Amino acid sequence: MQSVAIIGAGIAGLRCALLLKESGINVQVFERESHVGGRMLTDHVDGFLIDHGFHVMQTAYPTSQRVFDFKLLGAKAFEPGAIVVKKKEQKAKFWRLADPFRRPVQGLLTGLNGFASPFNLLRIAFLRAKVRRGPLSNVFSEGDESSEAWLLKRGFSQSMIDEFFHPLFSGIFLENELRTSERMLRFVFRMMSSGDMVLPKEGISAAPRFLADQLGSERIHLNSNVKQIDDSTLSVNGQNQNFDVIVHAYNPHRKESNRHVWTLHFDAPQSPLSSKHIVLNGDVKTKSQLIAHVAVPSDIQPSYAPDGRSLVTVTIVGEAAQKLGLSKKEEIQNKALLELTDWFGTQVDDWSILAIQHIEHALPEFGPQSGLSKEPTMKEGGFECGDHMMHGSVEGALLSAESTFQRVLSSLQN
Numbered sequence: 021m022q023s024v025a026i027i028g029a030g031i032a033g034l035r036c037a038l039l040l041k042e043s044g045i046n047v048q049v050f051e052r053e054s055h056v057g058g059r060m061l062t063d064h065v066d067g068f069l070i071d072h073g074f075h076v077m078q079t080a081y082p083t084s085q086r087v088f089d090f091k092l093l094g095a096k097a098f099e100p101g102a103i104v105v106k107k108k109e110q111k112a113k114f115w116r117l118a119d120p121f122r123r124p125v126q127g128l129l130t131g132l133n134g135f136a137s138p139f140n141l142l143r144i145a146f147l148r149a150k151v152r153r154g155p156l157s158n159v160f161s162e163g164d165e166s167s168e169a170w171l172l173k174r175g176f177s178q179s180m181i182d183e184f185f186h187p188l189f190s191g192i193f194l195e196n197e198l199r200t201s202e203r204m205l206r207f208v209f210r211m212m213s214s215g216d217m218v219l220p221k222e223g224i225s226a227a228p229r230f231l232a233d234q235l236g237s238e239r240i241h242l243n244s245n246v247k248q249i250d251d252s253t254l255s256v257n258g259q260n261q262n263f264d265v266i267v268h269a270y271n272p273h274r275k276e277s278n279r280h281v282w283t284l285h286f287d288a289p290q291s292p293l294s295s296k297h298i299v300l301n302g303d304v305k306t307k308s309q310l311i312a313h314v315a316v317p318s319d320i321q322p323s324y325a326p327d328g329r330s331l332v333t334v335t336i337v338g339e340a341a342q343k344l345g346l347s348k349k350e351e352i353q354n355k356a357l358l359e360l361t362d363w364f365g366t367q368v369d370d371w372s373i374l375a376i377q378h379i380e381h382a383l384p385e386f387g388p389q390s391g392l393s394k395e396p397t398m399k400e401g402g403f404e405c406g407d408h409m410m411h412g413s414v415e416g417a418l419l420s421a422e423s424t425f426q427r428v429l430s431s432l433q434n
């Protein structure tokens with residue numbers, strides 16, 4: 021029986037391994053950590069489910085749709101659209117921006133609530149129609165400028181970009197300039213307007229576990245210190261093992277990416293929100309604030325908090341904190357609490373911190389001209405997969421895994 025070693029049990033390594041197993045190949049996965057899932061990780065803290073970074077699955081991702089059973093994962097969805105908050109003299113003002121195509125009544129109210137001019141709302145409708153038109157590969161075949169340049173070209177006002185697109189996409193791309201390729205913006209916008217943003221019942225780590233369970237624990241070797249000796253030999257915890265093919269399912273240059281994120285998780289007696297939306301900070305860019313967005317995962321998925329409690333998750337783009345000269349947990353927490361109090365008032369005094377996470381090298385760097393195409397890139401002369409070969413998302417990781425699987429299979433057949 022032919023054998024393949026996969027180094028790395030993130031979502032890409034697991035997907036590639038599963039396809040190889042289904043093709044009758046003896047596949048063994050070696051992971052240096054004590055858990056599978058790589059960046060998709062969930063901690064259990066005092067009855068709360070604490071994901072590493074605010075992390076959602078998109079039901080519209082075509083590969084994810086094939087690979088995951090969202091029903092089995094007990095996935096539940098956020099409301100489409102978002103709430104934008106801005107600090108005013110006396111108290112904060114909240115605007116609900118509904119998706120008029122999926123929530124027509126609320127969408128109509130959005131048109132009347134005064135947050136965006138009718139021109140900007142029309143442009144959003146055009147944008148939505150444009151990114152949804154034609155095959156998905158279209159979003160990767162047009163221009164490749166920065167997201168901000170593309171939005172400006174499409175006629176959005178600078179204030180609409182700063183107050184809506186910036187908090188939304190800086191919190192997704194984990195960078196503070198919207199320098200990410202416009203292709204990624206078109207892709208994410210299309211996915212968000214075609215499907216739901218969901219959380220699995222058992223936390224985000226349930227997604228890689230779903231794959232690991234199908235693969236079988238006997239094929240997954242955790243806490244493995246591996247070193248490649250030559251094309252077909254791996255030293256595993258000091259012992260040599262031979263394979264027909266070795267696949268590297270991780271980004272060897274991950275540390276070169278500067279995309280980092282702070283995530284604060286609070287235990288709250290009750291949810292500060294009355295709807296299942298994500299809250300975007302409309303002041304983050306214009307007033308040099310810290311928080312990009314806030315979500316209450318337990319409103320969507322009650323399993324994220326014990327009975328009678330709420331989990332409030334705050335996302336701060338690392339570069340935004342850096343710009344304000346903040347790098348210590350305590351400083352970040354104090355500044356975030358000031359912003360949260362401006363929005364939600366004295367109820368914030370009753371919140372207690374469950375975790376402050378600083379996730380470094382969170383996503384691969386994909387600026388303009390970085391070659392984001394409809395197919396994952398391939399490493400010449402070796403086998404590699406992971407989101408860095410496509411784009412920083414679950415979908416990117418899965419696509420690269422499937423493409424690498426095909427290459428491994430043809431190499432074994434030759």
Ligand SMILES: Cc1cc2nc3c(=O)[nH]c(=O)nc-3n(C[C@H](O)[C@H](O)[C@H](O)COP(=O)(O)OP(=O)(O)OC[C@H]3O[C@@H](n4cnc5c(N)ncnc54)[C@H](O)[C@@H]3O)c2cc1C
Pocket residue numbers: 027028029030031032033050051052053056057058059060072073074075076077078244245246269270271281379381382383405406407408411412413414415416417
């Ligand atoms: C904070 C945050 C929020 C995110 N939010 C979203 C989101 O909402 N939606 C979305 O689609 N995507 C999101 N992503 C991106 C998504 O998590 C990643 O694209 C995806 O998990 C990448 O999977 P991967 O298998 O390519 O890499 P990884 O998850 O990094 O897996 C690589 C694995 O290889 C292991 N490894 C590395 N070197 C070795 C070695 N020498 N020996 C053995 N093992 C090794 C690592 O320990 C790791 O387990 C987010 C990422 C972060 C960090």
